[in-house]
Amino acid sequence: MKSELATTEYIIAANFFTKRALNMDAIAATFQPLWQSKNGFRLKNLGNHIVLFIFENKADVDNILANEPWSYDKNIMVLQRYEADSEIADLSFNLTHFWVQVHGIPVRFMNKEVAEGLCETVGQVCHLHNAPTEDGGSFMRVRVLVDISLPLCRGRVIALDDNREQWVTFRYERLPNLCFWCGCLTHSDKDCDRWIESEGMLAETEKQYGPWIKALPFNGKNRAVVSVLGFYTKRSANSTAEHS
Template identity: 40%
Template sequence: MEALTQNWSRLTLSDREGPGCNLTNEDCSLEFSIIAKFLTKRVLNIDAIAKTFNPLWRSCNGFKIQNYGDHIILFTFDNKRYDKEVPVGEINFDNASFWVQLHGIPPQYLTLEAALKISNMIGEVFQPKEFKEVDGGNFLWLKVKLDLSLPLCRGHLISLENGKQIWVSFKYQRLPNLCYWCGRLTHDDKDCEIWIDSKGTLKPEDRKFDSSLRLWPSS
């Protein structure tokens, strides 16, 4: 049924199947929602999800949870979160935003301009209003939208005006999964095709990514 619904434009429709039913705002639900995709291949436990998010959101009237399959969950509230006019199947889960720290930048380049130029190489940067929003003391940080289909960027080789090259390393706040084999956030080590295809022959030293990319709570 789902495949048929998605491919309706290819069908020859009868008079009864064609246009003629119009939905208006009066037909809409008065509830509001968050639509989320969990980046894991493991079976979701709806009760555990509810227990986890209930104390975090502290919604006055609580919330409802619906499982849409493919690890997509709809949370429904009595105040606005997500525009339910958009079909769940059309929502893009290929991007996510994270705070990223940039380490190893020489002191004279600890500027907003440098932060924006370097971070734009990772993804779409959320423009800060002033320098103090990116100043971490001996590092810079910005909020960046990342493409989840790509491996996480460990850092960048930066060329300075004097011809010298330096390595600027990145640390990411509140990463969910992080596969140390391929660097993607959509699964962990045990679910990675690289690990599965190796049939257990890979060793820890074969990993190209490690926990240094993560920002721990004390960071």
């Protein structure tokens, strides 16, 4: 086919991790106010819980992908930028971005290098200009590309220089439903192999995860950390400005 016959479209392929049948009208109604696309978008159901979102504006696609994760009906929805000449079968719907809050770092170690080093256990740390690692006051906040085919990392032990060990906890912002038995986002508690193999006899105490892994929403407008200039530094800056 000649390339001039192709339309200029920007496409996101989405895999919905839910067992329910997809209602396309409901999906459109859900994401239209969330995404606020400049020129709107079209949807195409490919079956197997895969839907194409088709845009005329590349900026819409960039913005949507930059604001992952997304969920539908409280279940994870994994997105992939899709090139029209690609095969859907070649797409791998196992990676999505999360903001991860790292709790429990000793105050003197609460810095960018330590937080990002710890989050390498979670996934691939993203060094983006528009999504920098930041200090949330009682925690550090890091943007991470997470493999959802694996159990979420709950935390890790750190060794301090006085031979003590301390546990730091990872909590995930905008986290949808997950299996509290094994920590996977791709199925619910009742669909977990552990639950099925036990024939429903697992005790609540055997759950490795709980609601604590879901981080509270982060409000960047209410800054938890404020830097104040030294008295003489500020005075010198004012004097220079007046002189100019």
